[in-house]
Amino acid sequence: MNFFYELHRSVVDPQFYAEVLTFKRSKVAWYVFLLLLLTSFVTVIAQWWHQIESGDGIPNAVELALSGMEIKDGLLDPHVQTPFVPSLQSSWPLMSAVFFQNGMIQATDTLLFIDTSASQTFNLNAPYFALGKDRIHFNYDDKYFKASISYVKLLNGKKDLKFTASEIRGLLTSPSFLPTIIISMYATTLFQSGLTIFFSIIFLAVAAYIFRIDRLTGFNVFLRASTFAITPMALGLMLIEVAGVHAIWGWHLLIFISTIVLFRGVMAIGKASSVKESEKDNV
Numbered sequence: 243m244n245f246f247y248e249l250h251r252s253v254v255d256p257q258f259y260a261e262v263l264t265f266k267r268s269k270v271a272w273y274v275f276l277l278l279l280l281t282s283f284v285t286v287i288a289q290w291w292h293q294i295e296s297g298d299g300i301p302n303a304v305e306l307a308l309s310g311m312e313i314k315d316g317l318l319d320p321h322v323q324t325p326f327v328p329s330l331q332s333s334w335p336l337m338s339a340v341f342f343q344n345g346m347i348q349a350t351d352t353l354l355f356i357d358t359s360a361s362q363t364f365n366l367n368a369p370y371f372a373l374g375k376d377r378i379h380f381n382y383d384d385k386y387f388k389a390s391i392s393y394v395k396l397l398n399g400k401k402d403l404k405f406t407a408s409e410i411r412g413l414l415t416s417p418s419f420l421p422t423i424i425i426s427m428y429a430t431t432l433f434q435s436g437l438t439i440f441f442s443i444i445f446l447a448v449a450a451y452i453f454r455i456d457r458l459t460g461f462n463v464f465l466r467a468s469t470f471a472i473t474p475m476a477l478g479l480m481l482i483e484v485a486g487v488h489a490i491w492g493w494h495l496l497i498f499i500s501t502i503v504l505f506r507g508v509m510a511i512g513k514a515s516s517v518k519e520s521e522k523d524n525v
Contacts, residue, residue, distance in 0.1 A: 260510050
């Protein structure tokens with residue numbers, strides 16, 4: 243309960259930042275940790291919901307890119323002559339959905355390639371996804387990361403699957419598959435959210451320190467204040483995901499709002515310090 247109370251005050255009450263200076267480091271770190279967990283949790287739930295229910299989610303994107311294809315007894319039956327390259331218009335919605343970046347990924351070439359022949363070589367420029375006879379090949383970079391996994395293992399033992407929206411949706415929501423993908427999504431989102439939040443905290447603290455008026459104020463003050471001033475950014479990231487908005491300018495707007503909150507907090511800290519100094523002088 244204290245976490246949500248502090249979350250509320252960090253946004254609407256500038257006087258709260260004068261109190262922040264008295265918090266133990268463990269309390270400050272705990273706030274950031276809980277904020278990160280909350281942001282990641284809401285993000286994953288929202289992303290999952292939109293990916294399953296929206297028209298541009300994974301089920302519909304798979305059907306669009308791989309229409310008519312299916313996996314039989316663990317082997318891909320494309321029902322077309324291979325090698326086969328899906329059109330850019332059909333493959334990129336799938337790539338965007340897989341990376342949970344619907345509508346934000348654009349390119350001039352497809353990343354998806356299908357070859358079920360016995361002599362498959364996949365002499366393609368990375369990155370790419372290649373669907374072979376019995377496995378999917380992923381190559382992000384020839385030197386650093388490339389891997390492959392069989393369809394049976396990818397589908398948790400399932401050997402037959404038609405690439406229709408209804409079957410893909412049923413697979414993604416099945417008890418055998420859902421826990422794995424949710425855990426994977428949460429771990430990935432936790433890492434991404436952590437990088438965004440920690441970078442933003444340092445960014446705000448350094449900016450506030452460089453442009454400070456009181457040259458005697460130490461960096462630690464701005465770092466503590468930035469830790470709580472980052473709350474609007476975290477809330478904004480959650481709202482963007484819940485709304486299903488695809489805005490590449492989201493971080494820029496949210497960091498601006500957090501900067502305003504930080505400025506108000508720093509002003510309140512300065513006033514509180516002035517009052518204390520006056521009280522000491524009077525004594």
